[in-house]
Amino acid sequence: MRLILVGPPGAGKGTQAAKLIERLHVPHLSTGDMLREAVKQGTELGRKAEGFMKAGGLVTDDLVIPIVVERLQQADCAQGFILDGFPRTRPQAEALAQALTSANVALDAVVVIEVPDELIVERITGRRQDPVTHTIYHTKFNPPPADVAARVVQRSDDTEEACRARLKKYHGETAPIIPFYDAQGLLRRVDGVGDPQDITQRTFQALGLA
Numbered sequence: 001m002r003l004i005l006v007g008p009p010g011a012g013k014g015t016q017a018a019k020l021i022e023r024l025h026v027p028h029l030s031t032g033d034m035l036r037e038a039v040k041q042g043t044e045l046g047r048k049a050e051g052f053m054k055a056g057g058l059v060t061d062d063l064v065i066p067i068v069v070e071r072l073q074q075a076d077c078a079q080g081f082i083l084d085g086f087p088r089t090r091p092q093a094e095a096l097a098q099a100l101t102s103a104n105v106a107l108d109a110v111v112v113i114e115v116p117d118e119l120i121v122e123r124i125t126g127r128r129q130d131p132v133t134h135t136i137y138h139t140k141f142n143p144p145p146a147d148v149a150a151r152v153v154q155r156s157d158d159t160e161e162a163c164r165a166r167l168k169k170y171h172g173e174t175a176p177i178i179p180f181y182d183a184q185g186l187l188r189r190v191d192g193v194g195d196p197q198d199i200t201q202r203t204f205q206a207l208g209l210a
């Protein structure tokens, strides 16, 4: 299955992607993870991307599009993939469409996880990740077990200020790609408010996997 997950920061894209890959056995392509790895490694891409990310802005299309197009050409994507956090702009959506057409493949669905803005700041500021297993936790909604709690880390852009900037970018630049996919009959809207397990159930149902 070839899927895209769209949603505001903190909507639960990463949390739900983890459940979908268990079921679908396809790679999870998160541009946020790819960019954070480039920053950590200190590559040219990482040096260029870091400032935008810290401020809650978007990394420019000319930097992000090639990393996704190259990744999609790798053998493990032949049977499907879950794109998480890409596309985030109209030019990215168009570049993706072109890359898929050239490869003679098509998307199966675009899942939009909908969460109102007023719930987002709390989700983002409480987010923590286990650097060993990469599991995503939340200080209040999904606290890590005692043996993991001491090692969880917080992302440097998970501050209230950067979160508000990211929300603005989401509404201004990313939400406008939704009608593009709706017009192609690919859109599946999922209510992202509730227990993560319920949202997994809703997502599977929306995709005909339940």
Ligand code: ADP
Pocket (backbone or CB within 6 Å): 008, 009, 010, 014, 031, 032, 033, 035, 052, 053, 054, 056, 057, 058, 059, 060, 064, 084, 085, 086, 087, 088, 092, 157, 166
């Ligand atoms: P979240 O989990 O909050 O939705 P991500 O981990 O997907 O955030 O992305 C973190 C940051 O990385 C974004 O705020 C942005 O700066 C950058 N980024 C990730 N994906 C893209 C993209 N497709 N286009 C531009 N910038 C991106």
Ligand code: ADP
Pocket (backbone or CB within 6 Å): 007, 008, 009, 010, 011, 012, 013, 014, 015, 016, 123, 124, 126, 127, 128, 136, 137, 138, 139, 141, 142, 192, 193, 194, 195, 196, 199
């Ligand atoms: P995204 O990838 O869309 O930015 P994450 O999956 O990283 O979102 O989730 C953001 C934060 O919200 C994490 O701390 C996660 O544990 C928490 N979270 C995810 N889904 C839910 C939910 N349904 N209810 C409450 N908190 C959630």
